[in-house]
Amino acid sequence: MGYNIYTSVLDLPVSADLAVILTPARFIPEIITQCGKKGIKHAVIESAGFREMGKEGCRVEKDLLAASKRFGIRFIGPNCVGLINTLNGLYVPFIELPSEFKKGNVSVMSQSGGIGLSLAERLNNPGLGLSKFVSMGNKLNMDEADLLAYLIKDPDTAVIYCYLEDFKRGRDFADIALRSSKPVILHKSNTNPLSNIIANSHTAALAVDDKIVDVACTHAGVVRVQSIEEAIFAIKGISMPLLQGKNLAILSRSGGHAVVAADMCATYGFNLPQLHPGILEEAKNHFRAGVIKIGNPMDLGDIFDLNIYSRIVEKIIQQPDIHGIVYIHVSQMVIENEDSIQLIKKLNELSFKYDKPVAIIAEVPLSFQRMLMEKITHPFFMDPIEAFRALALQYRYASFRQKKSHTVKEVAFPLQENAKIWVEEIQQKGRQPLLHEALNLLDGLGIPTAPWKMVTFFSEARKAADKMGYPVVIKAVTPSLLHKSDQGGVTLNIRNVEILEKQWKEIHARFKDIVGIVLQKMIFASREMIVGAKKDPSFGPVVLVGMGGILVEAMQDVSMRLAPVNEDEANEMIDQLRGVKILEAFRGMKAADRHTITQCLGTVSQLMHHFPEIQEIDVNPLIFSDDGNYSMALDARIICSNVTSQ
């Protein structure tokens, strides 16, 4: 075809902006070295055969990294199909593509070339289109955080779709997304043991705790989707003006579709407020047979002039408490096709004029749907459920944006200095903190604990019990136990000094390495929660709240967030629990003191955030008195790093 072929990069007559490499893996370190010598600073490595193929691949990978580092070369891949920029016509994938992709403002960054190209293909849809495409492959040099940061800055990108099989820099990705002014849609796969093996052999991806991916998305306002289909719904949703609330009006030419749409409103958490009587009256004036009652949803089956539809929609969209409109266009008659196209165009105009979404569903024969695909320049939907899923995904993003724009109440951490001293002491001791040390930290941080005292002699124990009043609890403090109650280290509900003495002796006989006894006031309460935190390898500290009590714990009613959390977030976490209503006045009990939970969540999360030495915290149980007067922690466990583990 008139182009020269060279057998070495060094033979090139000039340098280049970009090297695209597709040779067997073992030759690539040398080719990168040649690129470096030739002054080429950017590469796309498409070949597979690295880490995902085992030991030999890992060795080649090491050489590749060394070569690229030596010359400061940034590269995409390996094990990918590379880049596309529809605006300047750069297409480097090694596979034949059917034609150019439709131009648009959606950029795609994908750990799988196949998924990325499928998504790009489906952007060939009214109102959508592709801007930049990058297949990330093994992410050996440029990873998801680098590319996300790039696309957020890119002026030709308005919406970012990201497909990942693992995270290389999860917390960085989340923090970059959090600061983004552009919507980020994440399709994170490889969520379970069935996919872990194939994902590892596909792009060398490792498994991440999938619940924490959800938590990170909530944190960063990333819209998570589970399929390509759902990604397209999300993109369509976000391409409409954003919802400022959850109130919709539904208009339909078929009563049945209106009923189904009303069901979906409820399923997706939207409301259907009443329409102004004036609007209803006007619609009614156009009715022919007068056999349909009118409201919201509005069944337009009795109006046959489509011009009237847009007039009704314009009235409704101006009603202040209506935040968006769903219009189900049912039409079987060919003679209506031209009017239908005009109506849909008009509704799109109204949507942008009044800055409220109008989701249009074309319940029409396939042939007319295809015609609409040609003639309409904004997204529309093929089924009401698509529209509701799109609006629900959009609302998730819109409400995150709204929330982000408010000033939020930070959780105070005034006692950080106490924590610092505590952590330093544990580090000096070089061992995991014992029960009394964990309780000491809670006290130092202002988290209420049940009255307790660390004692080593029985005389002390007797004095302490007299002072706090029976019944009491004793808990063995031993390095070997780290106070697991199911191993006999705890005796509950001791009612008098005789029983105390007996139990004291028994517990000392049971544990040879006993350091002392925590004597604690026995507290009775029907309601318990757990507060905990741990460090995730991809996303760092994560904080958790759950309903407690052994029977309730079996139901795994928990809610998580990335640490630190502020008071609003802590309240959100609690509200997400299925069992939250028992914290209100419930079956004769007074409302629980909720502030203790939010304070405990905030403090624990700040602790994890500021002190990387702390690996894990469990405050369990946190109890709430039936009379609503007090709430306090009864037990705590803390695991640190850089100490001997016992």
Place this chain on the structure above:
Amino acid sequence: MGYNIYTSVLDLPVSADLAVILTPARFIPEIITQCGKKGIKHAVIESAGFREMGKEGCRVEKDLLAASKRFGIRFIGPNCVGLINTLNGLYVPFIELPSEFKKGNVSVMSQSGGIGLSLAERLNNPGLGLSKFVSMGNKLNMDEADLLAYLIKDPDTAVIYCYLEDFKRGRDFADIALRSSKPVILHKSNTNPLSNIIANSHTAALAVDDKIVDVACTHAGVVRVQSIEEAIFAIKGISMPLLQGKNLAILSRSGGHAVVAADMCATYGFNLPQLHPGILEEAKNHFRAGVIKIGNPMDLGDIFDLNIYSRIVEKIIQQPDIHGIVYIHVSQMVIENEDSIQLIKKLNELSFKYDKPVAIIAEVPLSFQRMLMEKITHPFFMDPIEAFRALALQYRYASFRQKKSHTVKEVAFPLQENAKIWVEEIQQKGRQPLLHEALNLLDGLGIPTAPWKMVTFFSEARKAADKMGYPVVIKAVTPSLLHKSDQGGVTLNIRNVEILEKQWKEIHARFKDIVGIVLQKMIFASREMIVGAKKDPSFGPVVLVGMGGILVEAMQDVSMRLAPVNEDEANEMIDQLRGVKILEAFRGMKAADRHTITQCLGTVSQLMHHFPEIQEIDVNPLIFSDDGNYSMALDARIICSNVTSQ
């Protein structure tokens, strides 16, 4: 157009098989009378304006029913678009349709003409097509049970899709579906307050408890869907050979799609067993670059000859523990189009040859998808998630079919005679059963109860307490209370005779209408359940089991079935509870005696089934000892009909 027009049915020169009526509602009773006089026995009434439009409509409805009854006329509607039979060309809807619908073996019965026609339109899809269509409207004469029975018998119908906004004869519908040899797909809308109003004005539909609709579907093997889209997935799924188990093999030309498909396997509860080493070896022999690891899912990205694909699929489909195959066809290259079509045809053949489903996903450009729609005669999918949803819906049906073919263990009801005597006594007394009477019934039915005695004098109480041993409980038996513990009618944990006497006096002072006291042994147990039953207006008796204890009840962890249930069904109900694992050996407690629960569920359900006088039963709590040795009911409440309610 050369046809005569008559102004009265009486003027017709001959009689007719069917009258199709579309006049204002008020004229219809007279027209039906004319039909009757003319010997016309069947009608479709398309007009609206009856019950759904209020009082005047109700009056017309009454006249219509009287007229049709007088002449024995069966009719469809009113308020509907009528019938279609694609096979003989009968099309009666009043709206213009684009053309004839594609012929096929799916029949549609829909309470909404709009939804029914949308569904029929979407049957214009490879492998699908419409047989009969009926829009049911207000179901004034022919209802969902009549039409379902008709379509089950219809030789031209293989699959039945049904859209309902309410049930006129819910239990009949479920029982007819249960006996059906054809799959029934139900889209029941009008599930919540937002849709209730519009559904009522649309087809005069009333709300039904939506959870009980789910329960009825489970009972009858009806596949419930929530949208037209999902109905199409279900129809596609059921059009494939049925799964005999949950083991799939996934083949994909893209590693990313394989990872996502493996995730979906987990989401929808499928497994991915290992493939025989011989099969893997054979596939590997065809690899070109050797840069892909092979397993299940199988990434075929390294094989470029499509003929080899069908050979590999044929090997896999013969592996006995593989029940179905998902094949994701990714192809962007136009030169592959012809080979792709041949491959898809070949895979369809293999599916029917080996009687196992092969779900094909065409991840191809839109233009090629359209070509496939023309050339392929079996269903295929546009997105992996569609295929998995179709297989999951199909599996629900297939496993119901399998289960139905097994002989099931009925729950014995040997003590029915005791129940009969009890019910007769209550009916004679003419009042709601009191606590001791309810406990008597449980005893009579062999459901274990904690030791109890009905006493009226303190001397009796003391003697009974001495005999059963302290601690004891006392419960006031009064018609006004029907033993609600939160009104002070119960005193727990009475430890000796002095407290018993004091509490005896207090409880007598509190309730003036006291009939006696139930004295009961105080039983301590960590685990509680509730068993209950009630009568649903549409579906008759429904039985329920749930995790108990006030904190756990807040989480509404319950499972329901239509009564009666056999032992398998009772076990299924228990297994569906989120908290089921606490019934196993749990945190030091022994496994709970599960047989008591299944026996209690079976007995309560038989009781409801055989004795329509019983409206509601609550056995709450049913407790399980920590040592696993016993389980027993502590309390019961029974509500009867035909008695004065107090």
